[in-house]
Amino acid sequence: MIVDLNIQNKRIIVIGGGNEAEKRVNSLLKQNCNILVISDTVNSKIRKLAKDNKIELKKQKIQDTKFISTLNPHMIITTTNDKKVNQKIVNEAKKKKIIVYSSDNPDESDFSNPAIIDFDKMVQIAIFTGGQSPAMSKKIKGKLEKALKNIITKEDISHIKIQKIVRKIAKESISAPTQRKECLHKIMSDNEIDQLIKDGQVKKAEKRAITILRNWK
Numbered sequence: 001m002i003v004d005l006n007i008q009n010k011r012i013i014v015i016g017g018g019n020e021a022e023k024r025v026n027s028l029l030k031q032n033c034n035i036l037v038i039s040d041t042v043n044s045k046i047r048k049l050a051k052d053n054k055i056e057l058k059k060q061k062i063q064d065t066k067f068i069s070t071l072n073p074h075m076i077i078t079t080t081n082d083k084k085v086n087q088k089i090v091n092e093a094k095k096k097k098i099i100v101y102s103s104d105n106p107d108e109s110d111f112s113n114p115a116i117i118d119f120d121k122m123v124q125i126a127i128f129t130g131g132q133s134p135a136m137s138k139k140i141k142g143k144l145e146k147a148l149k150n151i152i153t154k155e156d157i158s159h160i161k162i163q164k165i166v167r168k169i170a171k172e173s174i175s176a177p178t179q180r181k182e183c184l185h186k187i188m189s190d191n192e193i194d195q196l197i198k199d200g201q202v203k204k205a206e207k208r209a210i211t212i213l214r215n216w217k
């Protein structure tokens, strides 16, 4: 099942410092979480992230799973090239009911990583083949990225920003969910708002949206 994990402000530990660790760290950096990498060696990208204080780094070879009790993370991602170490970590994390992911063990991991297309951090599209072919996910992502550029427009992104604002107000000011929905749809399909967005007058579009909302009966 594809869901969006909420890991805001949580402590996430990544074991290993190679290519896989780098991919996982890059995804985690898009969330507002605390990332600790533990590895005996790290590649230059991870070293730079630590230097820039984007992540915490512990240069250490993991031999047992004591670090789990000591650091009490919300989630562990293990990416070492040592299958036994990865398995030990998975077993212990499961015992402690900690969310765990192992790069070499999709079957025992609590989640998977789809290929992701991102539009302005506002719309994310995930492509997933259920573990059958990661390489094909990557290829389809490339094809979709090109096609979607003409479908998900700058105007759509502006509408999302406006909806975020009016939706918050609507939740407080319009008590009936069906009415709320109707009002939000009206704002989404308002020709004047569309035109203002196209003319680059986003603030005016926002104002008009709020006016429609305030006048809603």
Ligand SMILES: C[C@@]1(CC(=O)O)C2=NC(=C\c3[nH]c(c(CCC(=O)O)c3CC(=O)O)Cc3[nH]c(c(CC(=O)O)c3CCC(=O)O)/C=C3\N/C(=C\2)[C@@H](CCC(=O)O)[C@]3(C)CC(=O)O)/[C@H]1CCC(=O)O
Pocket (backbone or CB within 6 Å): 023, 103, 104, 105, 106, 109, 111, 112, 113, 114, 115, 116, 127, 128, 129, 130, 131, 132, 133, 134, 135, 136, 137, 138, 141
């Ligand atoms: C989509 C993407 C997202 C990401 O990684 O963030 C992703 N793999 C990507 C690329 C990629 N990975 C691999 C290759 C080499 C060719 C090949 O093997 O096909 C390539 C292609 C390349 O690099 O060109 C090797 C590989 N991958 C996995 C294993 C282990 C195994 O199968 O047991 C091995 C063997 C390792 C080895 O040989 O030792 C497992 C998984 N990889 C997944 C995701 C999950 C299933 C996704 C799905 O079902 O679609 C899953 C199950 C992990 C999970 O659960 O999360 C990302 C592209 C995104 C992008 O570029 O935007």
Ligand SMILES: NC(=O)c1ccc[n+]([C@@H]2O[C@H](COP(=O)([O-])OP(=O)(O)OC[C@H]3O[C@@H](n4cnc5c(N)ncnc54)[C@H](O)[C@@H]3O)[C@@H](O)[C@H]2O)c1
Pocket (backbone or CB within 6 Å): 015, 016, 017, 018, 019, 020, 021, 038, 039, 040, 041, 042, 043, 060, 061, 062, 063, 079, 080, 081, 082, 085, 103, 104, 134
């Ligand atoms: N899920 C995927 O999409 C995917 C893709 C490619 C590879 N893989 C798998 O991911 C694993 C790692 O791949 P990689 O390319 O990052 O390998 P890598 O060799 O580049 O990195 C391995 C890292 O683990 C560290 N490490 C090893 N043993 C350790 C220990 N005991 N304690 C702490 N750190 C330790 C090493 O120092 C190194 O930094 C492999 O098992 C590979 O099969 C998965």
